Every structure is written in structure tokens, then in C-alpha cells.
Amino acid sequence: MKNVRVVVVGAGVIGVSTAVCIAEALPFCSVTLLADKFSPDTTSDGAAGILFAAKFPDIPLERQKRWFKDTFDHLLAVAQSQHSPEAGVMLSSGWQIFKEVPAERKPFWAESVIGFRFMTEEELKRFPDHKFGHAFTTLKCECSSYLPWLENRFRKAGGQVEQRTINSLQELSNSYDIIVNCSGLGSRTLVGDNQVYPVRGQVLKMEAPWLQHFIRDGDGKTYIYPGMHSVTVGGTRQEDDWRLDVDEGDTDSILKRCSRLEPSLSHGKVLSKWVGLRPSRRNPRVEKELVQLPGRRVPVVHNYGHGGWGVTLAWGTALDALGLVRQCLQEMQLQAKL
Amino acid sequence: MRVAVIGAGVIGLSTAQSIYEKYHSIVSPLTIEVYADRFTPLTTSDGAAGFWQPYLYDKGNVQETKWNKETFDYLLSFLSSPESVQMGIFLQSGYNLCSEQAPDPSFKDIVLGFRQLTERELQLFPGYTYGWFNTALMVEGKTYLPWLMEWLQKRGVKFYQRTIKSFKELAETGADMKVDAPWLKHWILTHNFSTGFYNSPYIIPGSRLVTVGGICQIGNWNEQNTSFDHKKIWEDACQLEPSLKHARIVEDWTGLRPVRSKVRLEREAIMSGATTIEVIHNYGHGGFGLTIHRGCAEEAARLFGQIVEQKGKGPKARL
Numbered sequence: 001m002k003n004v005r006v007v008v009v010g011a012g013v014i015g016v017s018t019a020v021c022i023a024e025a026l027p028f029c030s031v032t033l034l035a036d037k038f039s040p041d042t043t044s045d046g047a048a049g050i051l052f053a054a055k056f057p058d059i060p061l062e063r064q065k066r067w068f069k070d071t072f073d074h075l076l077a078v079a080q081s082q083h084s085p086e087a088g089v090m091l092s093s094g095w096q097i098f099k100e101v102p103a104e105r106k107p108f109w110a111e112s113v114i115g116f117r118f119m120t121e122e123e124l125k126r127f128p129d130h131k132f133g134h135a136f137t138t139l140k141c142e143c144s145s146y147l148p149w150l151e152n153r154f155r156k157a158g159g160q161v162e163q164r165t166i167n168s169l170q171e172l173s174n175s176y177d178i179i180v181n182c183s184g185l186g187s188r189t190l191v192g193d194n195q196v197y198p199v200r201g202q203v204l205k206m207e208a209p210w211l212q213h214f215i216r217d218g219d220g221k222t223y224i225y226p227g228m229h230s231v232t233v234g235g236t237r238q239e240d241d242w243r244l245d246v247d248e249g250d251t252d253s254i255l256k257r258c259s260r261l262e263p264s265l266s267h268g269k270v271l272s273k274w275v276g277l278r279p280s281r282r283n284p285r286v287e288k289e290l291v292q293l294p295g296r297r298v299p300v301v302h303n304y305g306h307g308g309w310g311v312t313l314a315w316g317t318a319l320d321a322l323g324l325v326r327q328c329l330q331e332m333q334l335q336a337k338l
Numbered sequence: 339m340r341v342a343v344i345g346a347g348v349i350g351l352s353t354a355q356s357i358y359e360k361y362h363s364i365v366s367p368l369t370i371e372v373y374a375d376r377f378t379p380l381t382t383s384d385g386a387a388g389f390w391q392p393y394l395y396d397k398g399n400v401q402e403t404k405w406n407k408e409t410f411d412y413l414l415s416f417l418s419s420p421e422s423v424q425m426g427i428f429l430q431s432g433y434n435l436c437s438e439q440a441p442d443p444s445f446k447d448i449v450l451g452f453r454q455l456t457e458r459e460l461q462l463f464p465g466y467t468y469g470w471f472n473t474a475l476m477v478e479g480k481t482y483l484p485w486l487m488e489w490l491q492k493r494g495v496k497f498y499q500r501t502i503k504s505f506k507e508l509a510e511t512g513a514d515m516k517v518d519a520p521w522l523k524h525w526i527l528t529h530n531f532s533t534g535f536y537n538s539p540y541i542i543p544g545s546r547l548v549t550v551g552g553i554c555q556i557g558n559w560n561e562q563n564t565s566f567d568h569k570k571i572w573e574d575a576c577q578l579e580p581s582l583k584h585a586r587i588v589e590d591w592t593g594l595r596p597v598r599s600k601v602r603l604e605r606e607a608i609m610s611g612a613t614t615i616e617v618i619h620n621y622g623h624g625g626f627g628l629t630i631h632r633g634c635a636e637e638a639a640r641l642f643g644q645i646v647e648q649k650g651k652g653p654k655a656r657l
Contacts, residue, residue: 080462080580081581082580082581082583084580084581085519085581085584086584088521090522090523093431093523093524114456114459115453115458115459115471117451120450122450122451126417126418137459209520209545210423210428210476210545211428212428212431212523212524212543213429213430213431229520263417263418263419263422264417264422264423266420267423
């Protein structure tokens with residue numbers, strides 16, 4: 001098989017993970033990671049990176065379970081290794097609490113995390129507004145460390161990195177045989193998908209080194225995630241909101257809601273504030289298509305629209321995308337034979 | 339009444355606190371003075387990791403388990419208060435690992451969320467086949483002791499640096515290292531039933547640094563760090579937690595755990611010429627001083643109350 005040129009567009013956690021999977025599994029492909037922004041300027045960089053999943057309405061549950069499990073197991077191996085600090089991956093225990101008992105008491109990912117159980121009455125006493133909760137150990141994957149570490153792995157596997165802004169797939173069609181689209185919110189313009197929309201999230205990074213557990217409200221809007229060098233405290237979920245600047249009203253609201261869950265935060269110091277736009281979609285798009293571009297039909301593998309679950313699903317969807325790339329290769333081989 | 343507290347580790351300071359809390363409005367005047375050769379940050383309490391956990395089994399010393407529980411509940415009650423950070427109190431979860439199946443520890447009903455480790459969790463720690471997970475408290479001596487001293491100073495308690503002849507009981511050398519490893523958020527304690535408690539590696543993250551330890555040499559009064567101890571601790575801990583390889587070692591510390599077969603918490607009347615000096619003993623807390631301090635302090639205060647009654651210094655009888 002002659003050398004196949006693959007380009008992965010987008011260098012957030014999805015793009016870099018997908019690029020690594022392809023480069024490591026398919027040595028006869030030359031893989032280029034192409035993006036306008038790299039770490040530390042991607043959406044993934046500001047995310048706390050705690051592994052939690054949500055249920056997407058139209059994707060078979062087995063596939064979603066596999067996405068979560070594959071990512072969890074991959075990151076757990078990193079966390080347990082000596083690479084943990086450099087890669088920014090660590091174990092994190094804590095509680096997800098609910099004001100009302102949810103319809104589904106045990107989430108579909110309960111078996112994939114570690115030591116999942118329901119909170120005891122005694123544990124719930126600390127949260128007087130909340131009636132029910134989960135206690136478990138999961139992983140935290142800090143992309144500002146993880147992405148450079150993964151990129152290093154990508155280069156070791158022979159990958160090339162290119163910083164470039166592209167406005168259409170056409171610009172790539174002559175240089176590459178397969179395009180892998182991990183452009184997140186950029187897919188709106190890049191591939192004309194207006195089902196991708198931003199969900200604005202603001203977070204604060206605080207200094208509160210005595211905090212060792214995560215606390216998350218089941219509504220996903222209020223959370224405290226202790227990390228390696230700071231505690232990520234948040235958040236907001238503002239649909240179709242494109243504002244990237246910090247909103248001080250949101251800052252006050254975040255501090256108020258989080259301090260209610262963890263009073264000691266009033267002694268914490270705010271180190272920085274950050275806003276990211278979650279590349280949201282009803283379901284992530286992980287599928288392939290043949291795109292008609294001037295002169296040729298190019299196989300395109302899509303892997304975008306993970307919303308606020310990018311870190312959680314990155315490795316699992318990257319493996320799926322790799323599978324789709326393999327399918328493209330098989331189809332190309334068949335074509336060549338005809 | 340004039341009270342002299344000898345010792346300014348966690349036991350001395352908390353005992354002074356309990357006595358003040360219970361009796362300053364009953365006994366007037368009540369003068370409390372603390373005498374010690376070492377004050378924070380040079381006490382044994384300061385070098386300890388600050389982790390609340392008793393020895394696995396109380397061997398029938400149910401009184402000690404009761405004091406441990408009182409201490410835990412007392413510290414837990416401060417968690418939601420604005421003072422918790424100044425007191426150096428916070429929650430931390432983690433793993434107690436054993437190389438063989440063992441009975442549940444004495445503290446299982448005291449800590450939060452106590453449960454056995456799952457298969458998956460045991461896979462994280464090769465070489466260990468059994469253990470428990472729970473959420474416990476940290477109370478960091480380096481923060482707690484200054485908080486206690488300030489509390490006492492505000493209320494007129496005076497401190498005096500003085501060396502008093504030491505009690506002749508067993509001391510147990512402990513050595514640990516403080517490292518910078520902020521990615522670690524769980525404590526890990528291993529238990530080797532043949533080598534004895536604290537002779538097996540432990541890793542206890544704190545609010546700033548991680549305490550890595552595992553030396554407990556009975557009868558060793560040597561406070562110098564030895565490079566042999568240092569090497570052994572480090573190798574054992576790195577086996578337990580490979581990521582420690584990349585942690586920067588910040589300091590070494592050696593402390594003497596004031597060990598005794600059981601805590602001595604009782605009164606004694608000592609004759610000095612024609613006068614009787616009432617002594618309340620509260621010592622011998624080994625490696626669980628921070629863990630048991632409040633329960634013992636309250637008991638010591640209760641004994642103080644007995645003395646107050648006997649001397650007729652209590653509240654006036656109702657007519």
C-alpha cells in the first residue's frame with residue numbers, strides 16, 4: 001500500500017487523541033495534525049477535565065458505554081504510571097449531588113468509574129439542599145499538560161504538525177487522501193453543520209489547596225474540581241452564547257453557588273477566570289462520508305460535537321474514528337483494484 | 339486556681355483549651371500557663387502528616403476508640419465553619435492496603451463512607467490483596483497548633499519556654515519526607531502485620547506537600563535523619579506510587595512518637611513538702627495524638643473539674 005496522506009483538522013483533545021490513534025496504529029499513513037489553535041489556546045485547555053458522561057439521545061447505549069470505558073481505561077493506565085504528573089492525569093474522588101432524586105439513580109457509566117456507590121445519610125448532611133448523591137473515584141485529565149504530552153507521542157509516531165487556518169475542506173483536497181474533521185465548533189463553517197452550537201461556560205481557577213475532592217451538582221452548572229495546581233470552580237451553561245469574555249455577573253454567581261457547597265472556598269484566592277464554548281450537538285458526530293470536492297471525492301471522517309464531554313469521550317471516539325479511517329482505506333484499496 | 343500545662347504539642351494545647359472552655363466562667367480567677375521546651379513549628383505534632391486515623395485495632399482499649407470518635411466528630415463539626423481553613427482541617431479520602439484479609443478496623447463506624455476495596459481498586463496496588471476505602475479528616479499540626487496558640491493567647495493563657503525533666507517511657511523514632519506532588523489527592527497506607535504499624539510505606543498528601551513515610555523504630559531516640567532510612571522509605575513508596583519518581587523532595591523529618599502501652603490519662607497527687615500538687619497526666623499517645631487529642635482533652639478537663647469540686651472552688655451551692 002502506498003503512503004496514504006491523512007490530515008486531522010483540529011488540535012483540541014479530540015483532534016490530538018484521534019491523530020495519535022491513527023499515527024500509532026497505521027504506520028503506513030503519514031498523518032498531519034492541522035489547526036489554527038494549539039494548546040494552551042484550545043477550548044480543551046480551560047476545561048477541568050473530570051471524566052463524567054452524559055447520555056446522548058440517539059446513539060446506542062452500548063456504543064456510549066464503550067466510548068466512556070475506553071477513555072477511562074486509557075487514562076487510568078496513564079494515571080497509574082510514572083507519566084501521571086507530566087501528562088496531567090490523576091485520580092480524583094468526590095461526590096455528585098442532587099437536589100431531587102434523579103429518575104435514573106445509577107448512571108450508565110457507574111461500572112466504568114471506580115468504587116461507585118450512593119452517598120450515605122451522614123455524607124449528605126454536609127449538603128443540606130441536596131437529598132441524594134453518588135460517591136466514586138474518577139479521573140481528571142488536565143489538557144494544558146495532556147495535550148502537549150500527547151502531541152509529543154504523536155511526533156514520536158512520525159506525525160507532522162502544521163499551524164494553519166482553513167475555511168473549507170477544498171483547501172485540503174489536493175494535499176491529502178483522507179480528511180479527519182475534529183474541528184469542534186468550527187464544523188459550523190468548515191462543513192456547514194449548523195447543528196453544532198456553542199454552550200458558553202465560565203470557570204474560575206482558585207487557590208484552595210486543602211480541597212481534595214470534587215463536588216458536582218447533578219444539574220451540571222455548579223461544580224468544584226481540585227486539580228494539580230488550582231481548583232476549577234464553575235460554571236455556566238449558556239446556549240447559543242458566543243461571548244468569549246468574562247462576565248463578572250457570572251463570576252459572582254459561581255462564587256456564591258460554590259461557596260454554598262464548600263464554605264471553605266471563601267478563604268480561597270481567585271487566580272484567573274476563563275471562558276470556553278462547548279462545541280455542543282444533540283449527538284456527537286462520529287461517522288464517515290464521501291465528500292465531493294473539485295476534481296475528486298474525498299473520504300472524510302467526522303469526530304466532533306462532543307459538547308462538554310470532550311475529555312470524557314476523547315480516546316473512545318478517537319478509536320472509533322480510527323476504525324472509520326480503516327474502512328476508508330479498505331474502500332480506497334477496492335477502488336484502486338477496479 | 340493556677341494551672342500549669344507541660345507540653346505544647348497538640349495534647350498540651352488542646353488540654354489547655356478544654357480546661358479553659360469548661361471552667362473559665364466557673365473558676366475565677368483561672369490562670370493557665372503552658373510550659374514547654376519546644377513550641378510550634380518544632381513539636382512532634384508539627385512534623386506529623388496530620389492525618390486522622392487510629393491504629394487499626396484498639397485491642398480492647400474502647401476508651402481510646404471513644405476519644406478518637408469524639409475528636410473526629412469535633413473536627414468534622416468545624417468543616418462548614420469559616421474557621422476550618424485556619425484550623426488546618428479538611429476532608430481527604432484514601433486507601434488502607436493489606437497483604438492479607440484482615441478484620442474491619444476500630445474506626446470503621448467513625449469515618450465517612452467506609453467500605454471494602456473493589457477488585458478494580460486492588461489492581462491499582464499490585465502486591466496488596468485486601469483493604470478499605472473511606473473519607474477521613476486531615477488536621478495539619480503546622481496550622482492547627484498556631485491556631486490553638488492564638489486561641490489561647492486571646493484568652494490570656496501565657497506560654498513559657500522551659501525544659502522540664504522528661505518522663506522515662508518508650509520513644510519510637512518516626513522518619514518521613516515531605517515532597518511536592520500536587521497530583522496526589524488520596525492518602526495510601528499499607529499494613530504489614532509482621533513488621534508492625536508505621537513500618538510499612540504510607541503516602542499522605544497535605545494541603546501543600548505530601549508526607550511519605552514508613553519508619554517506626556521502637557526504642558530509637560535518635561532524632562538525626564539517616565540516609566539509610568531515607569532510601570528505604572523512598573524506594574518502598576515509589577513502588578506503591580510510581581508517579582512519585584517525579585516528585586521533588588522538599589525536606590526530611592524525624593520525630594519521636596511518644597509511645598506507651600496505652601494512653602495515661604489520670605490524676606495523681608504528688609506531695610511536695612506539706613503541699614499536695616494535683617497532677618493530671620495526659621501522655622503516651624504514640625502515633626495518634628492528633629487523632630485522639632480532643633477526646634483526651636475533654637477527659638482531662640473533666641478530671642480538672644473533679645479537682646475543682648474537691649477544693650470547693652466550684653459554683654456556690656444553691657440555698
